[in-house]
Amino acid sequence: MSHRLKSLGAKLAGVASLAVAVPLVAAVPAHADTSCGSGLFCIWVNEQYGGTAYRPVGNDPQWSDTSNPAYAVWDADSSWKNRYQSWYWACVYDLKGYQNVTVWVSQGQSIPAVPSNMWANRGASNQGLYSGDTC
Numbered sequence: 494m495s496h497r498l499k500s501l502g503a504k505l506a507g508v509a510s511l512a513v514a515v516p517l518v519a520a521v522p523a524h525a526d527t528s529c530g531s532g533l534f535c536i537w538v539n540e541q542y543g544g545t546a547y548r549p550v551g552n553d554p555q556w557s558d559t560s561n562p563a564y565a566v567w568d569a570d571s572s573w574k575n576r577y578q579s580w581y582w583a584c585v586y587d588l589k590g591y592q593n594v595t596v597w598v599s600q601g602q603s604i605p606a607v608p609s610n611m612w613a614n615r616g617a618s619n620q621g622l623y624s625g626d627t628c
C-alpha cells in the first residue's frame with residue numbers, strides 16, 4: 494500500500510470514529526445530570542431527568558421565591574426521583590404551603606414523564622410524608 498493510500502485509510506478511520514461519537518454526545522448533553530443521591534428528592538424541568546434540577550433534602554413551602562434554588566423548577570417540574578430514606582412520599586403541590594397536590598412519588602420511585610393522573614409544570618412547593626399519610 495502506498496503512503497498516500499495509508500494516509501487516506503487513516504483519515505477514513507478518523508471519520509468513522511467521529512460518526513460513532515457524535516450520536517453519543519447528542520444523546521447525553523454535557524450539562525445533563527440525572528443523578529439523585531440518597532436522602533434527596535430530585536426534580537427536573539424536562540422529562541427524562543433533563544435540564545436544570547432541584548434536589549431538596551427536606552420540605553420547601555415556596556418555590557416561587559427568586560432567591561430559592563427551587564425557583565428554577567417552579568411551574569416547570571416534568572420528571573422526579575424520590576430517594577428519601579425516612580419519608581415514604583415525596584409530594585409536589587400546585588400552590589405554596591403544600592396546597593393542591595400535583596405529583597406524588599413513592600420511596601425509591603422514579604417518574605421520567607408525567608402520568609395521566611398527575612400534573613407536570615405546576616409545582617410550587619414540596620414536602621415529604623410517611624407511608625401512612627396521603628399527599
Ligand SMILES: [Ca+2]
Nearest residue numbers: 538569570571
Ligand atoms: Ca417542564
